[in-house]
Amino acid sequence: MTIIVVLVVSFALILGAVWGIYGNLSDKLEGFLVALAGGALIVSAIIELIDPATKEASLALALAFVFAGASVFVFLDYLVKKKWGANGGGGLLAAITLDGIPENLALGVALIGAGPMQVAALAGSIFLSNLPEAAGGAKGMVENGRSTKSVLILWAGTAFILALAAILGNYFLADVSNDILSYIRCFAGGAVVASLATEVFPKAFKKDDYFAGLATALGLILAFLLNSLKK
Known part of the structure; x- marks a missing residue:
């Protein structure tokens, strides 16, 4: 089951990048899909992380790790934008990577002993959020002057890193205390929240106006429905 989810994580990012580079992805559709992913990420950040x-852990420390995750993301996002430009897609790549690594470490642990419905819900949530973000990010990078080959390699490398994080979490964090895993999840949750505010929703509104x-709301509803499968 871990392999299934790892393949979904990887395939969603690579497929999204290919779609963004070679597909007919209009600005309005891109904005709609990015907002859809943002709605799903709201559910993921709050309910799952x-x-x-x-x-399960100290409330004060857990919330401190939420703030730490947001702070680190904002700092790295600032550096990425200085290097690649505000519209280069690098911010979305940073968002996926920074919140994805701790999230997938925790995900690997969550899959231990998980049933088929739980796996389906987790895989669906990841696919729903990663696919449009990768499409928008890859498209932005190409439009900003990067070669299609380098963009594909960059997103494929990101997919590999996140898949590796899930595998490492599954094999090496199974015996880690719930407190440590809780802080990892909170750090990821903080990064997700910051990415929504600075990258996801501003980009969606710019591309698709009020339909974003x-x-x-649609992404949030779909994520809630997927989450209900785990109960």
């Missing part, structure tokens, strides 16, 4: 962690609000 932050809320469970605050119940409807797309966000």
